[in-house]
Amino acid sequence: xxxxxxxxxxxxSDLPAAEAAEIKAVEKEYSQGLQRDGRWPHIWRVVGEYSxxxxxxxxxxxxxxxxxxxxxxxxxxxxxxxxxxxHPSDIx
Amino acid sequence: xxxxxxxxxxxxSDLPAAEAAEIKAVEKEYSQGLQRDGRWPHIWRVVGEYSxxxxxxxxxxxxxxxxxxxxxxxxxxxxxxxxxxxHPSDIx
Amino acid sequence: xxxxxxxxxxxxSDLPAAEAAEIKAVEKEYSQGLQRDGRWPHIWRVVGEYSxxxxxxxxxxxxxxxxxxxxxxxxxxxxxxxxxxxHPSDIx
Amino acid sequence: xxxxxxxxxxxxSDLPAAEAAEIKAVEKEYSQGLQRDGRWPHIWRVVGEYSxxxxxxxxxxxxxxxxxxxxxxxxxxxxxxxxxxxHPSDIx
Amino acid sequence: xxxxxxxxxxxxSDLPAAEAAEIKAVEKEYSQGLQRDGRWPHIWRVVGEYSxxxxxxxxxxxxxxxxxxxxxxxxxxxxxxxxxxxHPSDIx
Amino acid sequence: xxxxxxxxxxxxSDLPAAEAAEIKAVEKEYSQGLQRDGRWPHIWRVVGEYSxxxxxxxxxxxxxxxxxxxxxxxxxxxxxxxxxxxHPSDIx
Amino acid sequence: xxxxxxxxxxxxSDLPAAEAAEIKAVEKEYSQGLQRDGRWPHIWRVVGEYSxxxxxxxxxxxxxxxxxxxxxxxxxxxxxxxxxxxHPSDIx
Amino acid sequence: xxxxxxxxxxxxSDLPAAEAAEIKAVEKEYSQGLQRDGRWPHIWRVVGEYSxxxxxxxxxxxxxxxxxxxxxxxxxxxxxxxxxxxHPSDIx
Amino acid sequence: xxxxxxxxxxxxSDLPAAEAAEIKAVEKEYSQGLQRDGRWPHIWRVVGEYSxxxxxxxxxxxxxxxxxxxxxxxxxxxxxxxxxxxHPSDIx
Amino acid sequence: xxxxxxxxxxxxSDLPAAEAAEIKAVEKEYSQGLQRDGRWPHIWRVVGEYSxxxxxxxxxxxxxxxxxxxxxxxxxxxxxxxxxxxHPSDIx
Numbered sequence: 001x002x003x004x005x006x007x008x009x010x011x012x013s014d015l016p017a018a019e020a021a022e023i024k025a026v027e028k029e030y031s032q033g034l035q036r037d038g039r040w041p042h043i044w045r046v047v048g049e050y051s052x053x054x055x056x057x058x059x060x061x062x063x064x065x066x067x068x069x070x071x072x073x074x075x076x077x078x079x080x081x082x083x084x085x086x087h088p089s090d091i092x
Numbered sequence: 093x094x095x096x097x098x099x100x101x102x103x104x105s106d107l108p109a110a111e112a113a114e115i116k117a118v119e120k121e122y123s124q125g126l127q128r129d130g131r132w133p134h135i136w137r138v139v140g141e142y143s144x145x146x147x148x149x150x151x152x153x154x155x156x157x158x159x160x161x162x163x164x165x166x167x168x169x170x171x172x173x174x175x176x177x178x179h180p181s182d183i184x
Numbered sequence: 185x186x187x188x189x190x191x192x193x194x195x196x197s198d199l200p201a202a203e204a205a206e207i208k209a210v211e212k213e214y215s216q217g218l219q220r221d222g223r224w225p226h227i228w229r230v231v232g233e234y235s236x237x238x239x240x241x242x243x244x245x246x247x248x249x250x251x252x253x254x255x256x257x258x259x260x261x262x263x264x265x266x267x268x269x270x271h272p273s274d275i276x
Numbered sequence: 277x278x279x280x281x282x283x284x285x286x287x288x289s290d291l292p293a294a295e296a297a298e299i300k301a302v303e304k305e306y307s308q309g310l311q312r313d314g315r316w317p318h319i320w321r322v323v324g325e326y327s328x329x330x331x332x333x334x335x336x337x338x339x340x341x342x343x344x345x346x347x348x349x350x351x352x353x354x355x356x357x358x359x360x361x362x363h364p365s366d367i368x
Numbered sequence: 369x370x371x372x373x374x375x376x377x378x379x380x381s382d383l384p385a386a387e388a389a390e391i392k393a394v395e396k397e398y399s400q401g402l403q404r405d406g407r408w409p410h411i412w413r414v415v416g417e418y419s420x421x422x423x424x425x426x427x428x429x430x431x432x433x434x435x436x437x438x439x440x441x442x443x444x445x446x447x448x449x450x451x452x453x454x455h456p457s458d459i460x
Numbered sequence: 461x462x463x464x465x466x467x468x469x470x471x472x473s474d475l476p477a478a479e480a481a482e483i484k485a486v487e488k489e490y491s492q493g494l495q496r497d498g499r500w501p502h503i504w505r506v507v508g509e510y511s512x513x514x515x516x517x518x519x520x521x522x523x524x525x526x527x528x529x530x531x532x533x534x535x536x537x538x539x540x541x542x543x544x545x546x547h548p549s550d551i552x
Numbered sequence: 553x554x555x556x557x558x559x560x561x562x563x564x565s566d567l568p569a570a571e572a573a574e575i576k577a578v579e580k581e582y583s584q585g586l587q588r589d590g591r592w593p594h595i596w597r598v599v600g601e602y603s604x605x606x607x608x609x610x611x612x613x614x615x616x617x618x619x620x621x622x623x624x625x626x627x628x629x630x631x632x633x634x635x636x637x638x639h640p641s642d643i644x
Numbered sequence: 645x646x647x648x649x650x651x652x653x654x655x656x657s658d659l660p661a662a663e664a665a666e667i668k669a670v671e672k673e674y675s676q677g678l679q680r681d682g683r684w685p686h687i688w689r690v691v692g693e694y695s696x697x698x699x700x701x702x703x704x705x706x707x708x709x710x711x712x713x714x715x716x717x718x719x720x721x722x723x724x725x726x727x728x729x730x731h732p733s734d735i736x
Numbered sequence: 737x738x739x740x741x742x743x744x745x746x747x748x749s750d751l752p753a754a755e756a757a758e759i760k761a762v763e764k765e766y767s768q769g770l771q772r773d774g775r776w777p778h779i780w781r782v783v784g785e786y787s788x789x790x791x792x793x794x795x796x797x798x799x800x801x802x803x804x805x806x807x808x809x810x811x812x813x814x815x816x817x818x819x820x821x822x823h824p825s826d827i828x
Numbered sequence: 829x830x831x832x833x834x835x836x837x838x839x840x841s842d843l844p845a846a847e848a849a850e851i852k853a854v855e856k857e858y859s860q861g862l863q864r865d866g867r868w869p870h871i872w873r874v875v876g877e878y879s880x881x882x883x884x885x886x887x888x889x890x891x892x893x894x895x896x897x898x899x900x901x902x903x904x905x906x907x908x909x910x911x912x913x914x915h916p917s918d919i920x
Contacts, residue, residue, distance in 0.1 A: 028181045047892050064324065068323070085249035097692060140189060154913040160691070171693055231433045231436070274319050336369050337369045338453040340451070412544035414544065416616065421542065450506060459492050465784060543616070565720075600712040601723055634789065641767045645796050646797070647797075706821040811841070
């Protein structure tokens with residue numbers, strides 16, 4: 001099952017720089033692990049914003065929530081989830 | 093270059109059914125032609141809505157506008173365009 | 185899998201009354217069929233509005249879209265879909 | 277009487293972790309007590325967000341406000357309350 | 369139980385004047401009946417708008433929905449319902 | 461003259477508890493004084509929120525502003541004011 | 553007492569031109585009468601929109617509503633009313 | 645003086661095609677006349693929408709309103725006007 | 737040229753009281769100077785809010801920006817600017 | 829390729845003045861460098877706000893994101909990007 005997810009990151013200005021850098025590094029690893037196992041097939045940067053649009057492929061809502069709430073940056077994110085279905089014109 | 097595009101379709105209730113069906117058929121062909129030539133790599137149905145999210149791969153803004161404004165259903169659509177860039181965590 | 189769905193119904197004032205009544209009757213049958221087979225476990229009226237909140241239990245996004253887009257009143261509805269997951273405090 | 281309630285939790289980043297954990301534990305107990313006595317029949321996690329949708333069954337508006345304003349996390353919540361009525365298609 | 373209700377009236381411009389006048393007359397009677405029996409204790413005009421704010425006193429959500437959906441102008445109204453509780457500073 | 465006023469209270473989490481309690485006590489006294497002299501005939505709690513809807517009866521806009529801006533909690537409030545007029549269906 | 557009022561005019565495209573012109577002429581007369589008697593001291597055009605911002609000076613909310621709801625273009629207007637008070641820095 | 649202006653065009657679906665084409669032709673001439681005399685130095689198409697962003701250079705607010713309200717498509721437009729000033733970093 | 741300007745003031749709760757009082761005093765002087773020289777002909781308090789609506793009469797956009805950005809409270813303000821033109825019904 | 833970009837700057841009140849001034853100076857240099865090399869052909873101040881509208885001319889979305897995310901004030905900005913195409917009426 002596919003979901004479109006928008007993530008807007010708002011790191012508080014008073015979070016120590018080192019701590020922020022550490023979280024971002026762990027976030028990158030976490031994301032790339034999910035990309036490699038196929039659950040996070042697409043991640044794109046929204047031009048001009050500290051945000052991304054991503055496509056997730058998971059077996060259930062619960063799995064998606066576990067993946068998203070497990071994001072190291074989750075406490076600093078506004079997330080919107082849009083469930084997707086197959087489009088009748090889709091040639092794939 | 094990649095763009096995320098959301099299309100919400102609002103066909104007026106007083107458009108004759110035959111005319112609407114005809115436009116939808118032409119729309120499907122138009123879309124599948126662009127999918128085959130690689131400019132419309134993804135099209136997903138938004139669950140519960142007469143809407144889709146799509147990914148377009150084009151060479152310029154102008155090309156994207158020509159493609160979108162050429163949609164047979166364009167007069168009945170609300171369209172939002174979000175330019176995308178490569179995400180630093182993207183493993184592809 | 186559970187989804188919360190809000191449906192706002194806007195029947196155009198120029199739709200003949202008989203036609204509207206016919207669609208509503210078919211809608212009721214459609215809904216009650218899905219309630220009986222367990223895919224539509226809850227449907228509540230929003231006080232003061234021609235709207236409802238419903239809970240759907242389906243196996244996939246695609247199944248949910250088929251169910252919703254198959255609603256006889258679908259052309260006259262604004263629909264919002266919120267995917268739900270198990271809450272850590274839920275005792276059930 | 278039934279109410280649909282959405283709760284969005286925003287715990288300030290400068291609240292000490294131990295204090296936050298303590299409040300969440302008390303919150304869980306408080307919620308499960310109400311679930312057991314039937315006033316909080318449903319609680320679902322909104323996928324991707326630190327939010328829930330819940331159904332409350334109470335005798336009056338005042339009782340609902342007492343229950344909600346008594347939530348340990350109440351000071352850190354944005355809450356929306358939607359009164360529900362029986363839907364004419366509801367087979368239950 | 370008390371509810372604050374806002375009603376915005378939007379009568380389509382193509383509704384024949386006589387029909388509109390007839391509905392408004394029936395609406396007035398309907399409203400005044402409920403005012404006399406105590407369920408509609410307050411109705412105020414919003415300055416500059418074809419809208420009102422009202423206070424309803426009813427025994428349940430279902431009763432409120434029956435009252436509101438029974439309004440002759442209901443098909444032409446946008447209605448917002450806010451459940452009210454006793455305020456701790458209220459001297460009454 | 462009547463006004464409907466909505467007050468949403470947002471007390472900063474870093475305001476010392478004692479200071480907050482003191483302001484709330486003074487607020488209650490202030491409100492009850494105005495209720496007794498008839499300028500604040502109604503105050504209702506919005507279910508689930510640290511907010512109220514109130515009806516004020518004053519002689520002028522300026523008097524209303526003095527009353528509202530004199531609220532001890534004024535610095536922590538978002539306030540919306542809606543001027544009300546007599547409704548043609550009002551039986552009082 | 554002063555009020556700031558915004559009026560957005562939306563004349564339906566299917567209103568016969570002659571009828572629209574007639575209403576606008578009566579509207580102009582109505583407005584200028586109120587300007588001469590001092591109740592409508594200011595009227596400004598919002599640049600680029602079929603809208604105006606106006607200042608009204610009236611004795612009560614009810615008088616303002618009578619004036620506004622008496623506007624010939626009232627049925628085609630969205631109106632927002634903001635009550636104004638004397639500003640402490642105002643040198644007049 | 646410079647203004648940024650956004651124009652969203654919504655031509656009603658029941659406007660005869662010939663009439664619409666005629667208005668668009670007159671609109672193009674009108675626009676190009678203003679571009680040639682320097683008052684409309686920039687006009688850009690918003691990708692994917694029947695909208696444009698334009699820069700106007702005029703001597704006053706009144707002149708801008710005359711120019712905009714004189715647009716043949718004005719009755720079918722939603723227009724937003726943003727006054728611009730010289731930016732301290734502007735090297736021109 | 738006339739502009740309608742709305743100013744919403746949000747002074748952070750952690751700004752020392754003395755400093756806030758000092759800025760407000762300078763703000764009052766600044767405003768009254770502009771009122772005396774005719775560039776700030778009207779300033780009204782929005783009832784119930786720490787906001788004002790004002791009318792400015794200036795020669796250009798740049799002059800208006802200099803005046804507004806020079807406000808001592810500018811860093812704590814949300815400002816909306818609406819350019820105004822002469823209304824065809826205005827008798828002045 | 830052209831893009832319209834709106835930037836709203838919100839510098840936290842607790843950022844030391846010297847540090848803020850330093851960042852602004854670097855921002856000005858950064859902007860003027862891009863203006864000189866043609867990628868930032870227009871920058872205008874939004875009257876009354878700490879915001880600007882700019883036109884960027886770049887070869888791709890990715891280049892635009894690099895330019896914008898490289899802004900020294902980027903962490904304190906809300907940015908909206910609108911892709912632009914050639915308008916059919918544009919005489920240039």
